Amino acid sequence: MEVCLNGSRSFYETIRAKSGQPIELCFQCQKCATGCTMAADADHTPNQILRMVQLGLQEKVLNSNSIWLCSSCETCGARCPNGIDIAELMDTLKETAVETNMIREKNVNIFNNVFLDSVKSMGRVHEVMMMANYKLKSGDLFSDLDFGLAMFAKGKMPLFTKGVKARDKVRQIFERCSEYK
């Protein structure tokens, strides 16, 4: 039976397989939307995203800010009567959006990149360096400066870090995990 009229069947199938989530089971009870923290601030509620994925509406889904405003709080998944882990689905959609270069919330993506760069080079996140990099790359130089200074004054922002001994191992983990993508 052909389900998708204007959408892409292959988009639905790819996301279904990559996320491992039984997307087809969603029957729009909207329990996810009711408990969703970001629902009021986002383009779409989780159940709307699910329906759009079912219909294969690739562009609409990947351009929605909902996939980026999802904080992975997991309330939706915990309440879903059909056992769909919607936060996992949102992760798959973020990954796919990055792969296809449809990045609606650029700063979230920049943050993820500078965070992982820090882990890759030191083995741990050095919060000061990571934040400085984020500020430079996002161009958002001045927000939260007061918090940063207050934390620095309280000794919560150490400037130097030793990093871990097993850095080669960490780099190897990153390399091997990129192969699998």
Added chain:
Amino acid sequence: MELSYYPGCSLEATAKEYNLSAMAACKALGIELKELEDWICCGATSAHSTNQKLALTLPAQNLAQAQNMGLDLAIPCAACYNRMKRTDHALKTDEEKRAEIEEIIDFKYTGEIKVMSLLEAIVNGLGTKTVAEKVTRPLQGLKLACYYGCLLVRPPQITCFDNPEKPMTMDNLMKALGAEPVKWSYKTDCCGASLALTASSTVEKWVTRIIDMAEEAGAQAVVTACPLCQSNLEMRRKNRLSGIPVFYFTELIGVALGLPDTKNWFVKHLIDPAPLLRALSLAC
């Protein structure tokens, strides 16, 4: 009780007082924490948002270390705990993933190490009765909103910790310390996590609602078990840096057990909790 201990990156910087108070409280309670040797970052949100394989392999390196030490693992940060617990779950239940991860890390998963949040280790491992017996300065008159956030309780099939809609573990611990936990409905609402940096005006609305509701329920302070929850609840409320303070649960164990270091933890807060404790004659 001897446990391996994974502090995580935040506890080396923005949540130093959580690390200091966790170690001091455990020592006083008779729990010996042995820090994992050469632990690495769990990957946090950034790994699981971008690369599923990486999100499981980074924590697995730490689980391998805990396995080498042969000690159950206690994790103070709720976010690190969640990533470790998910990895442990995948290693237990998904043979294909386990084989891949074992090959990358070069270890053999035994499944013998229990992964716990530090809160769980204290309340379920030691028990609130044992904690209560050690209390020398009961937190009398202190009304607290116990805030669990997301990652201690969800996804429930993975964390297997307390009731995901109405957890009571921290409430029971606070009662054992002599405090009065209030009833409220925002225990497990989201603080916005790392979106605080990238979508701060949105997160401000979420945090303000949580703080308003805690105050409306009569709480004089919020108590958390997560560094990101603590800093978001302090910094991202509408009335920036004013209003009710936000404790780590380990700090309040420290106060109730009469530990001498509490002042050194509280000076690191952006909203000073000392005046409240002094007003209730609870400060050292």
